[in-house]
Amino acid sequence: MSDADLAAHLADMAGRLLITVRDSGVFAGKALGSAGDATANQFLCHALRETRPEDGLLSEEEKDSFARLEHSRVWIVDPVDGTREYGECRADWAVHVGLAIDGVAALGAVALPGMGPGAGLVLRSDAPGVVPPAPDRLRMVVSRTRPAREAVAVAEKLDAELIPMGSAGAKAMAVVLGQADIYLHTGGQYEWDSCAPVAVALAHGLHASRVDGSPLVYNQRDTYMPDLLICRKAHADLVLATLAGLD
Template sequence: MTDAELAAHLAETAGRLLVDVRTSGVFTGKALGKAGDATANEFLCHAIRHARPDDGLLSEEEKDDTRRCAQSRVWIVDPVDGTREYGEARADWAVHVALAVDGIAQVGAVALPGLGGGLVLRSDQPQPLPAMAERPRFLVSRTRPAAEAHAVAEVLGGELVPMGSAGAKAMAVVRGEAEVYLHSGGQYEWDSCAPVAVAAAHGLHCSRIDGSPLVYNQPDTYMPDLLICRPEWAERVLAEVASLAG
């Protein structure tokens, strides 16, 4: 099984486990989120360590083993991206499984179990991008929309589209539901590694909001900001962000 096939298989399987936990009726609300995180994390970490014992591993739900920083190949996973949305029985949550090689998000799979049908978007199976809307749609957090996104959307005549998890937002751009995902409120490596691998494979622009590259497997896993957008909008969005900073 290739790395990409493994990532997709694990993301899809973890997604099914999470749906089972949610439909069991045993947990609700925050308890559901905790149970889902624990179940998916145990499966993903055990499976990766079994299938790729020589690789490093970084998971949101495990204590960070910083020995990974000396390794070229590191799996970066988010068992439930959008725990709040998962606990609220919404659809905008995801499972992230990625492989960073020498700091680059090279392989990724993002499962969207809440949408049904076992949907998994993969870096090894890119599809043509759908047609764009005339007015750019900017995906923003449901609870903390980025001020930069609001300002740039206003200048470019765009509209804001609130959505849950980072993975759901990034994949909405891949799926043609929006043109721009601009985030400046801070994230961690597991929030974006798999989505960036998938988005880049589909031809989207992926960078920091100052245009610099996204680098993974760092000692400090915090990532301040992120831009995933249609390449047709990248130059204008980056220019507007720079003008705000200036």
């Protein structure tokens, strides 16, 4: 199985497991989120260690091993991106399975199990679609619970519509699917929040960078990655300049 097929298969299967856990009726709220995190993490990490034993691995739900720093190929996974949304039985959560090669988000799959019919959607870096054109008034996805001050300020400058949404993966894929135009985040994230979504976004021809325009670099000793911009390439310079001009 190719790396791309593996990423998509694992993201899809983890999503199906999460739906099963949710629909079991045994857990609710925070307990559901914890059960989902543990179940999906165990599946993903065991599967990757079995199928790609020579690669490194970084998961949000496992203690970090700096042995990954010795590898050029490192799988970076978020078993449940948007644990709160998953625990609340919302649709805006995701499963991330990404592969960083020499620090670059080389490929990935993002499953959106709560969206669409059946097991939802899986967006893949190896099967890019056409991003729909932007409307006259741009739309910016922001956190539904704590929208970043800088993102709100940029939206005001651009007269962009704010769209509250849950997980980072759901917000990034909203841009890929043409449901939004800008995802600007400055509130703090980690590598697992963006590796797979960035790989998918780049494959779809979108811009993805830090908010100062610098590249996103993965498999670092410190996995904290505080900011992110995903948008159409045609809007990148405008958003970056607007952000740089904020007081």
